[in-house]
Amino acid sequence: MRSVYERIVLGMLIFLMLFNMASVESSADMSAKPSISIKVDNAPESYYIALLDDYGFGKEDDAPAVTDIEEFDVDGGDVEEYLLNFSYEGWCYFQSPVGSDYKSCNENDMYEFSYMVPDPFRIIIIDANTGEVTLSDECDQKEYNCVVTYDFKTGEVTEHRAGRSFMRVFTVAFHYLMTLLLEFIVFLIFRYPRSRHNILMLMIINAITNIPLNLWLVSVVNGLGTFVITFFAEILILIFEAIAYGAALENDAEGYRAFGKGVGFSIVANVVSYVVGGMISLYVLGAIESILFWGYR
Structure with a gap:
């Protein structure tokens, strides 16, 4: 024994x-973990998706004054390096200490970010074919486990709270x-x-x-x-x-x-x-x- x-x-x-x-x-x-589940509507053919955080910079604070979005180099660019250097009106790439950071597209256009997630957040999509970079509207989530639909064409993020x-x-x-x-x-x-x-x-x-x-x-x-x-x-x-x-x-x-x-x-x-x-x-x-x-x- x-x-x-x-x-x-x-x-x-x-x-x-x-x-x-x-x-x-x-x-x-x-224990329950915070999460953001995203369904992308009208998505491009091939893309990468990640979350952005303002890291405490308010709209009236001294946020980094970067107002132009540089396109991604589809021929030789590294996605993670691009995201790490990304900044737009105070919004930067959210790199989680635990869990995944960015994701490649899948056939259902559905993604989950969990364990540590930003609040509020924006969604960034990098078109893998053209290099075009698109940002969603800001979402100030209401639920601990947030479920949203992101309309890629309009930029609107809708949180679903029914149920x-x-x-x-x-x-x-x-x-x-x-x-x-x-x-x-x-x-x-x-x-x-x-x-x-x-x-x-x-x-x-x-x-x-x-x-x-x-x-x-x-x-x-x-x-x-x-x-x-x-x-x-x-x-x-x-x-x-x-x-x-x-x-x-x-x-x-x-x-x-x-x-x-x-x-x-x-x-x-x-x-x-x-x-x-x-x-x-x-x-x-x-x-x-x-x-x-x-x-x-």
């Missing part, structure tokens, strides 16, 4: 393997149940007794941490402040769960060994939720939003 410490090491090895297999874009923990109440409830419930399922699998791997007490503690502790955080997240507009608060909140949640599981779960160990087992379980369970849960939620919630707001993927 493996010791608690061996299980912790094994869990961390599994995490590292999963992390290496997962792209940066698809890795996320099991958002259902999506908020579904997102909170989905994250809670998915976290519970993944942590229960880790619970079994750690060979905890499947007693009514332990299962109840698993449900209660997750309800205390997961549900309030996600209720708050889906009710606020995203931004750097939200990201920072969420980051520290999740650290506190990890500490709380480590102490709670160490103290509350019944097992065959005694004293400090029992507490240490609970701490190890909490760390591994959160790591698994971070990687596996994030990958699942990214695709499941994305598919649900596509059905609700666009009818297809």
Whole structure:
């Protein structure tokens, strides 16, 4: 029988393997993440799409006074280099510390930017055939998970808010149940007794941490402040769960060994939720939003 410490090491090895297999874009923990989902109407044949941020420059602030848009060199230009040097009336390329930055066009003209997104934002499209660069109107989003249609011809960005109440409830419930399922699998791997007490503690502790955080997240507009608060909140949640599981779960160990087992379980369970849960939620919630707001993927 493996010791608690061996299980912790094994869990961390599994995490590292999963992390290496997962792209940066698809890795996320099991709290709700801000996102901007875009459907482009009247799009050009081939293009690149990205988001712009004003980085706190207001219309009356001392924003960079670049008022001309330089075309992209389709013959030898590098898209990322062009975007990094792009500036127009204070709007610059939004390069996310986490997740993807720009995307190539796809057959459905549908795109999702997640984890960290600007607010307000503009959309930039680079025509891959002609090099022409087009900007959308400014969008001051109202929803944490923003769903918009961008009319390429008119520049208008329309945010869709119908059905958002259902999506908020579904997102909170989905994250809670998915976290519970993944942590229960880790619970079994750690060979905890499947007693009514332990299962109840698993449900209660997750309800205390997961549900309030996600209720708050889906009710606020995203931004750097939200990201920072969420980051520290999740650290506190990890500490709380480590102490709670160490103290509350019944097992065959005694004293400090029992507490240490609970701490190890909490760390591994959160790591698994971070990687596996994030990958699942990214695709499941994305598919649900596509059905609700666009009818297809």
